[in-house]
Amino acid sequence: MELRNEIIKKQNKKSPLKKPYRNFPMVPKVVFGEGSFDQLGDILMLKRQSVDAPMIYLVDDVFKNSSLIDRIPLLFDDKIIFQCAEEEPKTEQVDALVSKIKEDFKELPSGVIGIGGGTMMDLAKAVAIMLKNKGTSAKYQGWDLVHKPAIYHVGIPTISGTGAEVSRTTVLMGPTKKLGINSDYTVFDQVVLDPDLLQGVPKEKWFFTGMDCFIHCIESLNGTYLNAFSQSYGEKALELCKEVFLGDLSKSDARAKLMMASWHGGMSIAYSQVGIAHALSYGLSYLLGIRHGLANCLVFQHLGDFYPEGVRLFNEILSKNQIELPQGICKDLTDEQFNTMIEVSLKMTPLWENALGKNWESHITPEIIRAIFNKI
Amino acid sequence: MELRNEIIKKQNKKSPLKKPYRNFPMVPKVVFGEGSFDQLGDILMLKRQSVDAPMIYLVDDVFKNSSLIDRIPLLFDDKIIFQCAEEEPKTEQVDALVSKIKEDFKELPSGVIGIGGGTMMDLAKAVAIMLKNKGTSAKYQGWDLVHKPAIYHVGIPTISGTGAEVSRTTVLMGPTKKLGINSDYTVFDQVVLDPDLLQGVPKEKWFFTGMDCFIHCIESLNGTYLNAFSQSYGEKALELCKEVFLGDLSKSDARAKLMMASWHGGMSIAYSQVGIAHALSYGLSYLLGIRHGLANCLVFQHLGDFYPEGVRLFNEILSKNQIELPQGICKDLTDEQFNTMIEVSLKMTPLWENALGKNWESHITPEIIRAIFNKI
Numbered sequence: 118m119e120l121r122n123e124i125i126k127k128q129n130k131k132s133p134l135k136k137p138y139r140n141f142p143m144v145p146k147v148v149f150g151e152g153s154f155d156q157l158g159d160i161l162m163l164k165r166q167s168v169d170a171p172m173i174y175l176v177d178d179v180f181k182n183s184s185l186i187d188r189i190p191l192l193f194d195d196k197i198i199f200q201c202a203e204e205e206p207k208t209e210q211v212d213a214l215v216s217k218i219k220e221d222f223k224e225l226p227s228g229v230i231g232i233g234g235g236t237m238m239d240l241a242k243a244v245a246i247m248l249k250n251k252g253t254s255a256k257y258q259g260w261d262l263v264h265k266p267a268i269y270h271v272g273i274p275t276i277s278g279t280g281a282e283v284s285r286t287t288v289l290m291g292p293t294k295k296l297g298i299n300s301d302y303t304v305f306d307q308v309v310l311d312p313d314l315l316q317g318v319p320k321e322k323w324f325f326t327g328m329d330c331f332i333h334c335i336e337s338l339n340g341t342y343l344n345a346f347s348q349s350y351g352e353k354a355l356e357l358c359k360e361v362f363l364g365d366l367s368k369s370d371a372r373a374k375l376m377m378a379s380w381h382g383g384m385s386i387a388y389s390q391v392g393i394a395h396a397l398s399y400g401l402s403y404l405l406g407i408r409h410g411l412a413n414c415l416v417f418q419h420l421g422d423f424y425p426e427g428v429r430l431f432n433e434i435l436s437k438n439q440i441e442l443p444q445g446i447c448k449d450l451t452d453e454q455f456n457t458m459i460e461v462s463l464k465m466t467p468l469w470e471n472a473l474g475k476n477w478e479s480h481i482t483p484e485i486i487r488a489i490f491n492k493i
Numbered sequence: 494m495e496l497r498n499e500i501i502k503k504q505n506k507k508s509p510l511k512k513p514y515r516n517f518p519m520v521p522k523v524v525f526g527e528g529s530f531d532q533l534g535d536i537l538m539l540k541r542q543s544v545d546a547p548m549i550y551l552v553d554d555v556f557k558n559s560s561l562i563d564r565i566p567l568l569f570d571d572k573i574i575f576q577c578a579e580e581e582p583k584t585e586q587v588d589a590l591v592s593k594i595k596e597d598f599k600e601l602p603s604g605v606i607g608i609g610g611g612t613m614m615d616l617a618k619a620v621a622i623m624l625k626n627k628g629t630s631a632k633y634q635g636w637d638l639v640h641k642p643a644i645y646h647v648g649i650p651t652i653s654g655t656g657a658e659v660s661r662t663t664v665l666m667g668p669t670k671k672l673g674i675n676s677d678y679t680v681f682d683q684v685v686l687d688p689d690l691l692q693g694v695p696k697e698k699w700f701f702t703g704m705d706c707f708i709h710c711i712e713s714l715n716g717t718y719l720n721a722f723s724q725s726y727g728e729k730a731l732e733l734c735k736e737v738f739l740g741d742l743s744k745s746d747a748r749a750k751l752m753m754a755s756w757h758g759g760m761s762i763a764y765s766q767v768g769i770a771h772a773l774s775y776g777l778s779y780l781l782g783i784r785h786g787l788a789n790c791l792v793f794q795h796l797g798d799f800y801p802e803g804v805r806l807f808n809e810i811l812s813k814n815q816i817e818l819p820q821g822i823c824k825d826l827t828d829e830q831f832n833t834m835i836e837v838s839l840k841m842t843p844l845w846e847n848a849l850g851k852n853w854e855s856h857i858t859p860e861i862i863r864a865i866f867n868k869i
Contacts, residue, residue, distance in 0.1 A: 118574060138526035140536060140683075145521040149722040149764060150514035307516075310722070345749035346525040346686070349757060353729040373721035388525060477643060 122493050141387045142301045144283055145273075149310040151369070157309060158190030161228060164269050168193045170227040173218060175241050177233030177275065179204045185232075185314070202236040204406055208255040208291040209429065211243040218248065225249075228269040228306075234326060235279030235409065242287040242303050245270035250345040253360045254298065255291040263300040272305040277324035277375045278410065280333065280383025282308050289407075294461065295403045310380070310431065312372040313395075324362075324440050325410030327375055330382040331358040331434070335427035336392030337385050340471040344388045351385035354378045360433045392472035393423050396465040397489060400458035405446070414442055419492045421470065447493045456489055459483045517763045518677045520648075520659055523750075524680060525686040527745070530649065534566030537604060540645050544569045545601040549594060551617050553578045553609030553651065558784065561608075561690070569642070570598065578612040578724025581784055584631040584667040587619040594624065601625075604645040611655030611785065612701060614648050618663040618679050621646035630674065631667040639676040642763045648681040649692040651785045653751045654702035656709070658684050664785075670837065671779045688748040700738075700816050701786030703751055705809070706758040707734040708789045712768030713761050713805035716847040720764045727761035730754045738810045760782060768848035769799050772841040776834035781822070790818055795868045799848065832868055 148156060161172055171194040178199040180186055191198060198214065218226060225248055231241025245267035247254050257263050270280040281287070285304050286297030297303075314322075334355040337347060357378035361371050396414035407415070414431075421428040435442070447455070463469075463486070469477040524532060539547055547570040554575035556562055565573060574590065594602060601624055609615025621643035623630050633639050648658040657663070661675030661680050673679075691699075710731040713723060733754035737747050774788035783791070789806075797804040811818070823831075839845075839862070845853040 136526070137529060137532045137535070138524050138529050138531070140522050140524040141518045146516050146518055148511070148514050148516045150720060152512060153514050156513045156516070159513070286516070312721070337744055344526060345688070345746070345753050349733060349750070349753040351731055352732075353725055353757075356728075357725060370721070377721050377725040381729075 128263060137296045139388065142285055142304045143384075144305050144308045146307045147310060148308075150289035151313045151373075152311060153309055154185075154188060154311040154314060156228075157271075157273070160271070160307060160309070161190060161230075164228050165192070166227040167224060168326075169222070170224040170228060171195045171222060172228050173198060173226045173244075174230045174232060175200055175214070175237055175244065180185065180232070180275075181238050182341075189232075196221070200237065200240060202232075202233055205237045205290045205295070205402055205409065206236050206243070206288070208253060208258070211240065211247055211254040211289065214244050215247045215254075218244070224307070225268060228271060230271040230273065232273045232275060232324070234274065234276035235281040235329075236278070236307050238274065238281035238305075239287040239289065241270055241272060242267070242321075243289060243298060243306065246287075246298060246300070254289060257298045258289060258294065258296040258419070260299045261301075263298060263302050267302045271307040271309065271491075273309045273311070273314070274343050274376070274379070276318050276322060277315060277372075277379035278328065278330040278382075280330060280386065282310070282378050283380055288475045290403065295399050296466070308375055312369065312376050313485070315372040321440070322410075324438055325345055325408065325414060327358065327362060327378070328414050328417075328431075328434075329410040330354060330375075330379050331362070331431070332394050332417050332427075333391045334358065334382050334385065335417075335424050335430075336394060336472065337389040339391055339424060341474050342389050342393055342471045347385045347387055347389035350387070351382045351389065354380075354382035355383065356383055359386075359430075363437055390467050390471035392419055392468055394474075396462045396468040397458075397486065399445075399465060400460075400462035400486075401490070402462045403493070404450075404458050406455055407446070411443075415446060415493050416489065418442060419489050447490050450490075455487055455490060456483075459486045462486055505559070515764065518661055519760075520681050520684050522683045524684075525733055527650070527689045528687060529685055530561075530564060530645045530687040530690060533606075533647075534693070536647070536685070537566060537606075540604050541568075542603045543600060545548075545598070546600040547571045547598060548604050548606060549574060549602045549620075550606045551590070551607060551620065552612055554614050556608070556651075558628050564708045567610075572597070576609075576613065576616060580611055580612075580614050580780055581588050581666045581671070581785065582615045582619070582664070584629060584634070585628040587616065587623055587665065587669070588682060590614060590616070590620050591623045591630075594620070595824070601644060604647060606647040606649065608649045609649060610650065610652035610698070611657040611705075614650065614655070614657035614681075615663040615665065617646055617648060618643070618657075618681065619674060622674060622678055623662075630671075631686075632663060633676075634665060634667050634670065634672040634676045635653050636675045637677075637845045639674060639678050641678070643678045645682050645684040647685065649685045649687070649690070650752070650755070652693060652694050652698060652702045653748075653755035654704065654706040654758075656706060656762065657753050658686070659756055659759035660762060666779065667729060671775050688745065691748040691752065697816070698786075700814055701703070701784065701790060703734065703738060703754070703786075703806075704790050704793075704810075705786040706730060706751075706755050707807070708770050708803075709767045710734065710758050710761065711793075711800050711806075712770060712848065713765040715800060715803070716765055717767055717850050718765050718847045723761045723763055723765035726757045726763070727765065730756075730758035730761055733757065735806075738815055766843050766847035768844055769796055772838045772844040772848075773834075773862065775841060776836075776838035777822075777869070779837045780826075780830055787819075791822060791869050792865065794818060795865050823866050826866075831858075831863055831866060835862045838862055
């Protein structure tokens with residue numbers, strides 16, 4: 118039984134996109150290629166405002182002492198700030214970074230460059246916005262609340278799957294919610310896609326981040342919002358995920374193709390949305406701080422009623438890649454904790470509506486959600 | 494025998510892309526959706542410089558007296574200029590348009606909006622560039638010769654396939670050559686993708702323009718320059734072409750999917766190139782003024798030695814869509830005329846190198862090219 122289809126069939130099959138359609142911002146400059154990281158110096162040179170306006174590099178601290186650091190084109194007062202990416206990025210972390218940068222330099226930076234996975238991408242985007250917008254970043258979590266352009270910011274992914282390099286959101290854990298700063302100004306001004314930077318990503322990180330892409334493709338392609346634009350990107354991303362996780366590619370091809378899967382997967386969200394796995398995984402991450410990619414997988418495995426073909430493929434991928442998901446994550450949680458997760462999840466209206474249509478609320482009860490969390 | 498493969502095998506298999514890789518400019522804003530044309534007024538409102546700086550609409554003259562004209566959001570001194578798209582766009586046409594616009598208005602326009610097929614896209618891009626750059630447009634045919642940003646320009650395709658809506662070139666017929674103005678400033682600032690605008694395109698135009706996309710995908714995917722970025726876009730575009738021309742889609746799905754095929758096909762050229770069909774078709778169009786889409790088809794049908802699988806598919810598409818290509822086009826040409834076509838074609842070095850590798854010149858003789866033209 119495909120529960121999702123049953124629910125959608127009872128209503129209008131599609132929730133047509135509301136007009137006006139979003140005028141979607143794309144990353145205006147992208148360079149792709151093995152070794153393209155070394156072009157960063159030339160790219161940034163054109164964007165330097167003055168010798169007192171540094172480039173700020175936000176770098177995943179796994180790269181401390183790695184040779185990548187020597188390749189960062191430091192000039193004048195440029196600064197590398199290492200950040201731990203073990204936890205989801207937080208609004209208070211963004212605010213602290215912005216205060217520190219404003220304190221340390223007399224001029225605003227010429228640019229912010231994020232080097233790392235989704236967390237670093239999101240931090241760089243949020244810091245670039247908040248250097249130009251007042252107050253706490255939590256104030257801007259939501260849709261189109263940012264009114265001043267961010268400073269120039271560059272995304273350089275070293276792990277692929279989230280699509281953060283191409284999206285118009287930066288998802289932050291706030292004091293009251295996990296939610297993105299969604300705005301046209303969030304989008305990177307420049308992305309450097311160098312597949313060589315994916316060398317050395319630990320297997321589980323590679324897998325769970327890649328599965329973020331896989332899962333959001335399944336959700337987007339099975340969503341009621343879908344149109345031909347998002348469908349074409351989503352289909353290509355899904356196909357590339359299959360090549361990477363079920364095919365027999367060389368390691369270098371796998372890196373390049375996962376990088377493109379993430380790119381297209383991110384673009385596919387332009388006129389689409391993620392769905393049930395993301396709604397529930399937001400709850401799980403909010404309460405337990407579980408990393409986004411893993412949280413998605415923990416939820417998705419139990420969504421066979423909603424995405425039967427997707428879950429079948431997912432199980433095939435798990436087995437081919439010899440990944441075992443942790444179990445019993447929710448077994449000792451209190452009712453209060455379950456309720457927090459359920460509450461956070463139910464707030465994700467557009468995700469539910471995309472998955473199940475406009476009348477989703479008459480089909481999804483706290484009990485149904487609790488039953489899924491119980492299995493995790 | 495696959496001649497192309499034989500030739501490539503004898504040398505290095507790939508012509509790896511030269512570093513630095515191109516820092517590719519993408520269209521920074523795109524809106525997609527049926528009826529999205531009606532958002533144009535709001536989009537342009539934000540870009541108006543003053544009441545004396547009009548929006549200039551370059552519109553294919555097939556829309557004269559059509560209801561589309563009433564939907565153009567005219568304000569203040571805005572002007573619609575109809576252009577005939579029966580012939581390939583010319584440098585002198587661009588120069589004349591620019592002179593006229595400069596004469597008619599005391600301020601530079603706020604923007605140039607191209608509405609039509611590839612010809613209108615190319616005219617709008619070229620006019621937007623030349624309103625800010627001195628001299629004749631012929632001076633800028635080539636690679637990265639434009640040094641001043643174009644004025645704001647918008648592409649609104651009403652025929653799909655060329656990829657002109659997303660490319661960084663505007664191909665013009667000049668006094669001495671057919672060649673693009675390739676530059677970062679060529680790229681549109683905004684594209685409006687409204688599949689409804691494809692309604693009413695005559696069957697042959699629909700077909701030949703769509704085949705432009707199909708053929709450049711075959712050339713790009715079989716090229717020696719290809720990388721994972723261009724491959725992923727090219728594969729998706731090709732797949733969409735197959736759905737449109739060999740599948741059984743509804744008319745509205747076919748319109749939306751061909752629009753996306755053209756978009757992805759154009760993107761696929763970012764790190765790739767077209768190949769032999771385009772090299773020869775440039776010669777054919779230069780001498781005889783044959784429209785680009787048709788010229789490509791006329792050449793491509795005879796390239797079975799170079800692209801065997803592509804030509805097989807092409808024949809299947811011709812038959813399914815009940816298209817018969819004109820014959821005997823070259824039968825009365827003089828030797829001098831053949832030589833002109835051959836000369837123009839042989840000048841397209843990057844196209845030949847992409848198709849056949851670095852040593853292409855030792856394999857392609859004027860005789861081989863003449864033999865192909867003879868069949869057309």
